[in-house]
Amino acid sequence: MNSIPVMELHSSTEINTKTVNTTCPYCGVGCGVTARVAETALGQKVTVEGDISHPSNFGKLCIKGSNLADTLGLETRVLEPMIGRKASRQAASWDTAISGIADKFQQCIDQHGRGSIAFYVSGQLLTEDYYAVNKFVKGYLGTANIDTNSRLCMSSAVAAHKRAFGEDLVPASYEDFEQADMVVLVGSNTAWCHPVLYQRIMQAKERRGLFVIVIDPRFTSTCEAADLHLPILPGQDVALFNGLLQYLVQNGYADQDFVAQQTQGLEQALACSASEASMQAVAERTGISLEKLDQFFKAFAQTGKVMTLFSMGVNQSSRGVDKANSIINCHLLTGKIGKPGAAPFSMTGQPNAMGGREVGGLANMLASHLELENPQHRQLVQDFWGSPHIASQAGLKAVDLFQAVESGQIKAIWIMATNPVVSLPDADQVKRALERCEFVVVSDICQDTDTTQYADVLLPALGWGEKDGTVTNSERRISRQRAFLDAPAEAKADWWAVSQVAKKLGFSGFDFAGSHEIFLEHARLSACQNAELAKRGETPDFRYFNLQGLSDLSLQEYSAFEPMQWPVWHKSQKDAEVARLFENGRFSHAGGRANFIATIAENPVHAVSGEYPLILNTGRIRDQWHTMSRTGLSANLSIHRAEPYCEIHPHDALKYGVKDGELVEVRSAWGLCVLRVQVSDNIRRGQVFAPIHWNDQVASDARIGKVVNPAVDAVSGEPEFKHTPVMVQPFYTQWQGVLYVRQGFEAQVQPGIQKAVWWTRVTAAKAVRYELADRQKFSAATQQLQALLPFTDESFEWLNVEDQTAHISHSVVLQDGHLIASLYIAPKALLPDRDWVASLFKRERLSAMHRKALLAGQAMSMNSSEGPLVCSCFKVGKNRIINTIKEQKISHEKQVTACLKAGGNCGSCLPEIRGLIKACQAECAE
Numbered sequence: 001m002n003s004i005p006v007m008e009l010h011s012s013t014e015i016n017t018k019t020v021n022t023t024c025p026y027c028g029v030g031c032g033v034t035a036r037v038a039e040t041a042l043g044q045k046v047t048v049e050g051d052i053s054h055p056s057n058f059g060k061l062c063i064k065g066s067n068l069a070d071t072l073g074l075e076t077r078v079l080e081p082m083i084g085r086k087a088s089r090q091a092a093s094w095d096t097a098i099s100g101i102a103d104k105f106q107q108c109i110d111q112h113g114r115g116s117i118a119f120y121v122s123g124q125l126l127t128e129d130y131y132a133v134n135k136f137v138k139g140y141l142g143t144a145n146i147d148t149n150s151r152l153c154m155s156s157a158v159a160a161h162k163r164a165f166g167e168d169l170v171p172a173s174y175e176d177f178e179q180a181d182m183v184v185l186v187g188s189n190t191a192w193c194h195p196v197l198y199q200r201i202m203q204a205k206e207r208r209g210l211f212v213i214v215i216d217p218r219f220t221s222t223c224e225a226a227d228l229h230l231p232i233l234p235g236q237d238v239a240l241f242n243g244l245l246q247y248l249v250q251n252g253y254a255d256q257d258f259v260a261q262q263t264q265g266l267e268q269a270l271a272c273s274a275s276e277a278s279m280q281a282v283a284e285r286t287g288i289s290l291e292k293l294d295q296f297f298k299a300f301a302q303t304g305k306v307m308t309l310f311s312m313g314v315n316q317s318s319r320g321v322d323k324a325n326s327i328i329n330c331h332l333l334t335g336k337i338g339k340p341g342a343a344p345f346s347m348t349g350q351p352n353a354m355g356g357r358e359v360g361g362l363a364n365m366l367a368s369h370l371e372l373e374n375p376q377h378r379q380l381v382q383d384f385w386g387s388p389h390i391a392s393q394a395g396l397k398a399v400d401l402f403q404a405v406e407s408g409q410i411k412a413i414w415i416m417a418t419n420p421v422v423s424l425p426d427a428d429q430v431k432r433a434l435e436r437c438e439f440v441v442v443s444d445i446c447q448d449t450d451t452t453q454y455a456d457v458l459l460p461a462l463g464w465g466e467k468d469g470t471v472t473n474s475e476r477r478i479s480r481q482r483a484f485l486d487a488p489a490e491a492k493a494d495w496w497a498v499s500q501v502a503k504k505l506g507f508s509g510f511d512f513a514g515s516h517e518i519f520l521e522h523a524r525l526s527a528c529q530n531a532e533l534a535k536r537g538e539t540p541d542f543r544y545f546n547l548q549g550l551s552d553l554s555l556q557e558y559s560a561f562e563p564m565q566w567p568v569w570h571k572s573q574k575d576a577e578v579a580r581l582f583e584n585g586r587f588s589h590a591g592g593r594a595n596f597i598a599t600i601a602e603n604p605v606h607a608v609s610g611e612y613p614l615i616l617n618t619g620r621i622r623d624q625w626h627t628m629s630r631t632g633l634s635a636n637l638s639i640h641r642a643e644p645y646c647e648i649h650p651h652d653a654l655k656y657g658v659k660d661g662e663l664v665e666v667r668s669a670w671g672l673c674v675l676r677v678q679v680s681d682n683i684r685r686g687q688v689f690a691p692i693h694w695n696d697q698v699a700s701d702a703r704i705g706k707v708v709n710p711a712v713d714a715v716s717g718e719p720e721f722k723h724t725p726v727m728v729q730p731f732y733t734q735w736q737g738v739l740y741v742r743q744g745f746e747a748q749v750q751p752g753i754q755k756a757v758w759w760t761r762v763t764a765a766k767a768v769r770y771e772l773a774d775r776q777k778f779s780a781a782t783q784q785l786q787a788l789l790p791f792t793d794e795s796f797e798w799l800n801v802e803d804q805t806a807h808i809s810h811s812v813v814l815q816d817g818h819l820i821a822s823l824y825i826a827p828k829a830l831l832p833d834r835d836w837v838a839s840l841f842k843r844e845r846l847s848a849m850h851r852k853a854l855l856a857g858q859a860m861s862m863n864s865s866e867g868p869l870v871c872s873c874f875k876v877g878k879n880r881i882i883n884t885i886k887e888q889k890i891s892h893e894k895q896v897t898a899c900l901k902a903g904g905n906c907g908s909c910l911p912e913i914r915g916l917i918k919a920c921q922a923e924c925a926e
Contacts, residue, residue, distance in 0.1 A: 020484035021051050023471055024065045025124065025464040026625050028348030029174075029196050030473025031057035031065055032563065035465065035484045044485075046072055046465075054563055056174060056473055062195035063623055063637065063872045063908040070634035072465055072485065078447040079489035082458040086448075089458070094490065097457050098497070101414070102504035104439045105141070108411045114389070118145035118401055118410045121361065122417035123153075123350030125494055126469030126481055128518040130352070131359040132495035132510070133416065134367060135385060138360065140507045142389025144372060145410065147363040149418040150353040151398040153312060155362060155716040156320030157346035163321070163597050164328045166588030167369050167544055168357050171581040172307065172343035173475045173565065178204040179341035180307040182211040182299060186237065186327065187313015187722075191221040191911040192622040194311075194347055198222065199907050211303070213296060215240070216313060217617060218647075218689060219682040221911035224918070228295055231684060233287035234615050234723045237314055239601035241326035242273035243282030244297055248333050250277070253301040255335030262585045263332050265596035272598035273326075285601060287684075300330065305341030312349060312619060316721040318605040320713045325597035332594055338582030347474050349620075354472040358545060358566075359522060363395035368526045369545040384525050385509060397717030398424065399710050406433035414441040416494055417461065421450035422627040422695040425719040426670045427705035443494055446629045450696050450703070460491040464630075467493060469515040472566070475579075479563040516558045523547035542588060544581055604723040605711040608686070612668060612725035614652065617689045618704050619721075622908055623872060624693040632698055638763040639869040642834070643771055644694040644702035645676040648728065649685045653677065656728050661828060663731040663758060663773060666690065668724050671706035674731050674758055688726060698761040733757065733773040735807065737825035739788060740767045740837050745820055752787035766841040769834065778807045778825070789813060789821055796820065799855050812854045817845040824857050832857040835866060835877075870916075871902035871909040881913060885920045893917065 016039040024031040032054020038045040046069045052059035081097035082089045108116045119137050121130065137146040161168045174197060177183055183201055190198040202225055204210045214226040215237070223229045232240060248254060249270060259266055276282050279297070283290050300306055308331065314323045328344045336342040348354055360367040370377035372394055382390040396404050402420065404410045406429065413434075424430045434440055434454035442455035445463040452458055465485040472478050495518060499510035512518050527548035549568040553561070565577045587594040608615060623637040631637045646666055648658065658664045660679040665672055666688065675690055683689055694702035711720040741749050746768045753759050753770055762769040774784065791798075791813050799812040808830065813821040819841050824831055836859045840850060853860050866877025884890065884899050893913045897904040903913050 018484065020482050021053070021480075022465075022482040022484065023351065023479040024061065024068070025351050025481070025630075026062075026064050027194050028350060028353055028474040029056055029194050030351060030471060030475075030477060030479055031061055031196055032479065033061065033065060033068065037484050046485075054479070056475070056477060056479075056563065057196045060196045060199060061906055063906045064625055064631060066873065066906045067634045067636045068464070070636060071630045072463075073633065074488055076446050076448065076629070076633065077463070077488060077491070078444060078452070078458055078460045079491060080460055081490065083456070085456060086453040094492070094500070097459060098500045098504055101441055101457060101501050104412055105501070106505060108439075109141070112411055114141055114143040115145060116409070116411040117141055117143060118396065118405065118413045119147075120398065120401060120413060120415045120418065120420060121146065121148045121356075123148060123150045123348075123353040123356055124417040125352060125356065126467055126471060126515070127352060127355035127359060127522065128469040128515040129416075129494040129498075130356045130361050131367065131518055131522045132512070133498045134360050135387075136498050136502045136507070136510070138366065138372075138391045139382065139385045139387035140389060140502060140505075140509070142391055144363050144391035144393065144395030145401065146361075146395060147398045147401055148356055148361045149398070149420070149423060150348075150350060150356050151362060151717060152316070152423065152719060152721070153349040154315055154346065154353050155397075156315040156317065156713055156718045157310070157324050158357060158362065159321045159713075159716040160324030160328060160597070161346070164325055164332070164595050166590075166595075169544055169581055169588070170346050170354075170474060170476060171337060172345050173579040174200060175579065176341050176343060176345075177201050177307050177309075179305065180204075180210065181208075181305040181341065182213065182303040182307070184213045184215065184300070184306065184308040185222060185226075186215045186308060186310040187315075188309055188311035188347060189216070189220040189222050189619065190309065190311070190347070191224070192908070193349070193620050195622075195906070195908045197347070199910075202910075211299060213299065217684055217687060221622070221915070224911040224914040228292065228299075230288050230292055230296060233285075233684075234617060234687065235317060235319065235604040236286045236601070237323040238319060238326045238599050239276055239282055239285040240288070241323075241330055242599060242601055243276035243279065243286075243293070244300060244330050245269065245273055245326070245333060246277045247279070247297045248301055248330065251301060254333050258335035259333060262587070263594045263596060264591075265598070266333070268598045269329055269596040272600050276601060301334070304336070305339070306331075306336050307341060307343060307345055309345045309347050311347040313722060315346075315718055317718070317723070318711045318713055318720040319602060320718050321715040322597075322599040326599045329596050329599070332596060338580065338585065340580065343580075345474075351473070352471040354474060354476060355470065355478075358472060358526070363397050363401070367522070368528070368530075369543050380529055381525070384528050387509065388507070397712070399426075399712050399717065399719055402430045402433045405437050408436070410437070412439040412441070413437055414443070415451060416443040419449050419451045419627040419629065419695070421454075422703050422705055423692070424705055425708035425721065426710040427703055427708075428671050429710070443497060445491070448697060449627070449629055459497055460489065461497075462487055462491050462493050466491065470519060470561075476565045477563050478561075478566060480561050516553075516555050519558060520551060520553065523551035523553075527551055542586075544588060604720060606709050606720070606723070606725050608725045612727050613686070614726050614728060615687045616666065616668065616707060616724040616726040617687060617722050618692050618708060619689065621691045621693065624691070626693065627695050628693045628698060632763060635763050635765040636872050639835075640872055641691070642762045642769075643676045643760050644673075644691065644699050644704075645678050646688050646690040646728075647678045647680045647683045648688050649683050650679050650681065651685050652728075653679045658728060658730050663733065664728050665731045666704075666707055666726050666728055668707045668709065668726045670709055673704055673707055674701045688728065692721075694760070700756070700759045702760065731758070733775050735774060735778050735825050736828050736831070737772040737823060738831055738834065738837075739770040739772060739821065739823040740764070740841065741770070741821045742767050742819065742841060745791075748790055749788055749821070752784070752790070755784070755787055764838040764841065767838060769838065778809075779804065788823060791815075791820060799851065801855055810855055810857050812851070814846070819843070819846055819854070822854055826857070830857070833859060835869075870912050871900075873905040874901045876900050876902040878916065881916055882920060885917055886924075890917060891921070
């Protein structure tokens, strides 16, 4: 169990303490969290740890979850409704804001029709919020123009599930990974993106000898403990799994009884995959050696219990649905489904992506797994809601939706809990769309994001710790997200804001007293024409998604609700959860059979060219989340990877004239950004990797989304985030520098920062750090200093040293003995150790020696330099870990933990520690 207290809002003697079990708001693992709020004489003190009783994590939290309390401050929050775009924004009452939204929506309907209004929502919403907004849009406004940022991460898996199973289902549970004999991780850096589940897999590997295979173009942290890594060429997953399908048939590994009795469509699937009938053809197409292909195919064929986890590397593709179906086909052929330790498993990226699917959150879905384009299903939902209008056709998917906004087809859009100007592909197109849109409403917790600046109405939403409702994780487990903090100022629940607009428009059906009532309505709809006999497949409209047993929960029972997997047919089902689907061989298609889906191996839509010769792959890093509006507030989460960067192979770096640690311009046909280069053997030649998180609030030019191509899967509409043709070239500057400013003073340096050609903002414990670079000559740096550090009154003490010949300029600003700011301009190799400078801001007063060291830009002793941070929990750096490995002749990560504590709390750094051990062993063997 995690025991590190993460943040104290105030510290003093505790007067009263309350403990609340809730759920983490980050990834799809859905970890249970225990929050403790202590009332003190000075205010509240909040600490966070893992909930030992939650069956998804049993008390473990990753580094992001462990630092949740760091994100609870109100400094960046929007706390009251605001009217007008950023330059002229003014506070308003809720009644004014609600009336304005309702009036504009009615005007759009009257003048342009129901399709002129759109919503873009988020997997950050609770299920109750999601349900209310979908009911309002699809059942009352009468349009399906509501999509979600989950379109960007799991809509391909949704479509694949529906094609294969007849319903959007993840058939297994996390415990199946512990019961499996082999786990295949496809397109998933699980160690960084879903760390707690990854640790469960690693523990099973240690206990039972679980065989782990990773299929990924990059050698990621997930590969460190893998038994086999298949470095597949980007976009070639269908070829790989079509080849596996052919191998299984050719070598007699098909489960003939299962295929004959419970599936259909195999012949067509085999016909369409015939070009992958030889292993040589698969090797040529995928870039994987024959030896590794043979090892993988044999292992899959000869192992009875196989779990195949697939995630963004599969879904985020112009062929994402076929990729997922090609994986499912192999499980269906061998009957590796509906059994302990055997299933294909789609791992979602967000905490409530599954809950959003339950309520029809996507533009082509209805609530409760019903079909929007099925007239009987539409009538069922409309009758249940008693709604005046119901959407009759699929709405616009995310990328198409914002193109319709730019073209003027959409006149009004309401964006909730997401930041599309950063997260969508071709992100500058989204910016243009919002600039031109007649009416933009944004509900958010942050006042300043790349998206909120375009809001005509900005609504203050509740954040984690204040919201109350449910979420559903990737194993179909419904958990309560409970409030343990009071709502700040005028912030309101998203379901409440939507309901108020609905009532202002004259609609009934939105008189919800709280999330409890919404949940009950959601549960009752799931059971409508889907009664108890559906469990055995005895009704024509059979759906596994069924919450019949939860449809009459009392408020007390809802408040005390313990995590539970659906379907829930009986209220007494708590003791007999349905952890695994399809054990009875029943699928959700009308005939009860699963479908093999014919998949054809095709190349990504956009190919590399002479102008754009490299393939850009984007994804997450370990310590940050989405667009950093939450995790960016935590100093602990800002150290491991502090700057926006890109990885490139050493041969490509040499070929394109870029150097490790320098700045590089990454350009595509859609846009460009500037990143710090990391030269790495972990990426194949011809490829570039860049994280998705940085935005215009924390960096001058690092929104990778504006570089990503807008191609989408023809079935799911999910964008191609893993394959964008790009070119790279050096980004030349005359000087680089680093500036630290004590928190509370940073607003005074912002005008100067904006003048620099390149900058990145990094949160530190007591200060804000800016990495800087500019193209003006060093001789002009003195003027630049004055622009950056306008601390000119007599209360500030300045220390300066400048060497024009060496191109070095150091400035230190003090006030009453406290370090206020320090700025260094120098050749990159002579810039000071960042962690050392940051540590001096924690001191109450600086000694004379500290002042001299600060001015010199060099610590008094560099022998104790930690190097780049590896363990964020215990602040252990790479250099100390390497030295300990060598001195102690360490061969296992547990020995590092015993010596340094590193890896002993959340465990997120263990894969990196394993890599350092391997590197040290290889060095000693030379």
